Amino acid sequence: MQPNSSAQSLGDRIPALVPDLRGKLIPAQPLADLAWFRVGGPAEVLFSPADENDLSYFLANLPADVPLYTIGLGSNLLVRDGGLPGVVIRLGKPFAAIEPLDGARLRVGAAAADKRVALTAEEAGIGGFAFYFGIPGSIGGALRMNAGAHGTETCQRVVEVYGVDRSGAKRTFSNAEMGYAYRHSSAPADVIFTGALMEGFAADKAEIRAEMAAVAEHRETKQPIKSRTGGSTFKNPPGHSAWKLIDAAGCRGLQIGGAQVSEMHCNFLINVGGATGADIETLGEEVRRRVKENSGVELEWEIKRIGVAA
Numbered sequence: 001m002q003p004n005s006s007a008q009s010l011g012d013r014i015p016a017l018v019p020d021l022r023g024k025l026i027p028a029q030p031l032a033d034l035a036w037f038r039v040g041g042p043a044e045v046l047f048s049p050a051d052e053n054d055l056s057y058f059l060a061n062l063p064a065d066v067p068l069y070t071i072g073l074g075s076n077l078l079v080r081d082g083g084l085p086g087v088v089i090r091l092g093k094p095f096a097a098i099e100p101l102d103g104a105r106l107r108v109g110a111a112a113a114d115k116r117v118a119l120t121a122e123e124a125g126i127g128g129f130a131f132y133f134g135i136p137g138s139i140g141g142a143l144r145m146n147a148g149a150h151g152t153e154t155c156q157r158v159v160e161v162y163g164v165d166r167s168g169a170k171r172t173f174s175n176a177e178m179g180y181a182y183r184h185s186s187a188p189a190d191v192i193f194t195g196a197l198m199e200g201f202a203a204d205k206a207e208i209r210a211e212m213a214a215v216a217e218h219r220e221t222k223q224p225i226k227s228r229t230g231g232s233t234f235k236n237p238p239g240h241s242a243w244k245l246i247d248a249a250g251c252r253g254l255q256i257g258g259a260q261v262s263e264m265h266c267n268f269l270i271n272v273g274g275a276t277g278a279d280i281e282t283l284g285e286e287v288r289r290r291v292k293e294n295s296g297v298e299l300e301w302e303i304k305r306i307g308v309a310a
């Protein structure tokens with residue numbers, strides 16, 4: 001009798017669907033190793049494509065009912081303890097190139113770390129990228145989240161964005177088509193960004209270096225950057241600072257299990273040791289409840305919570 005194919009694990013099924021795949025498939029990859037909070041369960045299968053054609057081939061042959069999620073450097077993610085069913089895509093080195101171009105432009109791969117983009121722009125005398133020096137994510141995450149700091153947002157630098165959709169088709173989005181708003185892009189959720197053309201302005205290298213030093217100073221003195229955290233937990237509600245609302249609700253230092261509201265910056269949750277994904281999410285929901293009770297304001301999660309409960 002033929003074995004029932006639905007009883008096969010996804011990790012066993014996929015190779016036969018994509019015999020010419022060149023990238024790397026890893027079954028049961030622990031996501032806690034790949035996310036800043038260091039919590040959460042595994043990805044059923046992790047895929048790191050060899051290049052854009054490989055990604056396109058993979059997606060064109062992946063059955064439509066297999067759940068798919070893309071991660072970058074995991075600095076804005078809370079992975080739940082049961083992990084992620086389906087495939088998680090993570091772009092690696094083949095997508096990490098940064099190329100300075102004429103006209104104060106940069107062609108940037110989605111896996112390039114924001115900090116490296118800031119440094120490359122500085123070396124090329126291109127201003128407008130120093131804010132990336134303090135953001136610990138990748139350009140893919142920045143394009144999706146409209147990452148920003150110190151008065152500049154990703155949307156101010158984007159000329160166009162390249163990606164591959166769920167059907168495997170290569171797509172290009174203009175800045176307007178990215179539908180940018182505060183920490184949000186309304187580009188189709190199924191698109192995996194592979195890179196972008198970005199533009200700054202000609203600037204003096206010494207001035208850029210001074211700007212980057214100021215960014216680093218701010219981070220080191222105001223944010224728990226050496227902790228296991230996901231950055232700002234909640235978006236700033238219109239007309240408010242999330243941290244002030246959290247502080248006023250008495251949540252600074254509040255702890256559930258191994259998760260704590262940072263004493264240093266109370267819009268940051270931290271894993272003080274041994275936290276589970278559930279500890280962090282429960283703490284976040286408790287903060288939302290107390291803030292609502294105290295100020296009437298409903299905080300909205302900025303951190304992406306992904307996966308299933310244990």
Ligand SMILES: Cc1cc2nc3c(=O)[nH]c(=O)nc-3n(C[C@H](O)[C@H](O)[C@H](O)COP(=O)(O)OP(=O)(O)OC[C@H]3O[C@@H](n4cnc5c(N)ncnc54)[C@H](O)[C@@H]3O)c2cc1C
Nearest residue numbers: 072073074075076137138140141142144147148149193231
């Ligand atoms: C200490 C600390 C400080 C931070 N400071 C800031 C700050 O000042 N400003 C700020 O905006 N953020 C900040 N963050 C949050 C975070 O760094 C940013 O949101 C960053 O852009 C996320 O990038 P990432 O590669 O880590 O993405 P991930 O956290 O891995 O993913 C975030 C989102 O992007 C999507 N995504 C990632 N890659 C791709 C891709 N290639 N294609 C499509 N979608 C993709 C994911 O699906 C997910 O929805 C901070 C985080 C930490 C831990």
